[in-house]
Amino acid sequence: MTSTRVPQADRTRAMRARLLEATVELLVERGFAGTSTTLVSERAGVSRGAQLHHFPTKNDLVVAAVEHLTERRGAELAEAAAALPAGKRRTRAVVEMLGDHFSSPVFAAALELWVAARTDETLLAAVAPLEQRVGREAHRMTVAALGADESRPGVRELVQATLDLVRGLGLASTITDDSARRRRILREWADVLEKELTT
Amino acid sequence: MTSTRVPQADRTRAMRARLLEATVELLVERGFAGTSTTLVSERAGVSRGAQLHHFPTKNDLVVAAVEHLTERRGAELAEAAAALPAGKRRTRAVVEMLGDHFSSPVFAAALELWVAARTDETLLAAVAPLEQRVGREAHRMTVAALGADESRPGVRELVQATLDLVRGLGLASTITDDSARRRRILREWADVLEKELTT
Numbered sequence A, B: 001m002t003s004t005r006v007p008q009a010d011r012t013r014a015m016r017a018r019l020l021e022a023t024v025e026l027l028v029e030r031g032f033a034g035t036s037t038t039l040v041s042e043r044a045g046v047s048r049g050a051q052l053h054h055f056p057t058k059n060d061l062v063v064a065a066v067e068h069l070t071e072r073r074g075a076e077l078a079e080a081a082a083a084l085p086a087g088k089r090r091t092r093a094v095v096e097m098l099g100d101h102f103s104s105p106v107f108a109a110a111l112e113l114w115v116a117a118r119t120d121e122t123l124l125a126a127v128a129p130l131e132q133r134v135g136r137e138a139h140r141m142t143v144a145a146l147g148a149d150e151s152r153p154g155v156r157e158l159v160q161a162t163l164d165l166v167r168g169l170g171l172a173s174t175i176t177d178d179s180a181r182r183r184r185i186l187r188e189w190a191d192v193l194e195k196e197l198t199t
Helices: A008-030 A037-044 A048-054 A058-082 A088-101 A105-118 A121-146 A155-173 A179-198 B008-030 B037-044 B048-054 B058-082 B088-101 B105-118 B121-146 B155-173 B179-198
Strands: none
Touching: A008 A037, A008 A048, A008 A058, A008 A105, A037 A048, A037 A058, A058 A088, A058 A105, A058 A121, A088 A121, A088 A155, A088 A179, A105 A121, A105 A155, A105 B105, A121 A155, A155 A179, A155 B155, A155 B179, A179 B155, A179 B179, B008 B037, B008 B048, B008 B058, B008 B105, B037 B048, B037 B058, B058 B088, B058 B105, B058 B121, B088 B121, B088 B155, B088 B179, B105 B121, B105 B155, B121 B155, B155 B179
């Protein structure tokens, strides 16, 4: 039996990861209302008992899932950003990367969670601090990737505006495929941003 | 009896308006999943039969409701924008007006509809053309309000970016009250936009 050779901690970690991945997939495919803990355990191939042990409620599961994947994608982004060249090409590349990130399935899953939390107090209590942490982290990462100097007046606001812009574009992309439009807007935005950051 | 003195067409119009207002209120308060046709008819004080006659399904009702209120709010915005002074103050005022509009209850109702449509093909078939029409109308109105010259390179993209930015800020505002942050970002962006539009 394989199970005797794989340490328990590793198996637990793998099982949790499967549950979280399955939850995000279901949020993307069926939305918040269409995601049930039964569907998650089926898709993850995890027993109901084990699932309930780790995540007692649907809210625990969806919050953990979006947190997990947002953090993983954030780390990937930060790594990719660190490898970019300097100057105007870098600003364009950073803005484009952010645009792609906020149009990905992980964004759709997060959107389902944010919107459900708007009218569900219990969920909101878990989602609001997560959203703030994720927002701060995205801001910090963007400042670093752009090499922006936030001590200069207006720079902090324009970095925030960049993140709100890609969030808005991400929302639009969930119901229409407008990647060509997005690319044109972000290229123009990046050039304006680059000018504002350096002059 | 009052009903003998109010023409039938007026009563029908008033009843439709009550149904649409009640639908938007419920979308804002309870979200898409929590909005039912029964709750709408109760709140609007309209019989089930009359409601079903005008809006046979929940989808008909929610799409008509968001369309109705978006158009009404759009017309109010266009009127307010026309009365604004010229120059930098105008750009700031237009951007701030858009920011307020996209953080209003009507935006929350539209958001519920957009997100539900992402995972519901029938709803998407009705929502996608509405979203495009509303988007084009918002763009046209913003160009007019800003007095922007779209024949100049980049101007069209920056107007679109402004609308995507306020959409992103609107999304953020649905779960955290960040009106102070929004004001700072939009003031900074308005100044950059004004510069880009005029030089």
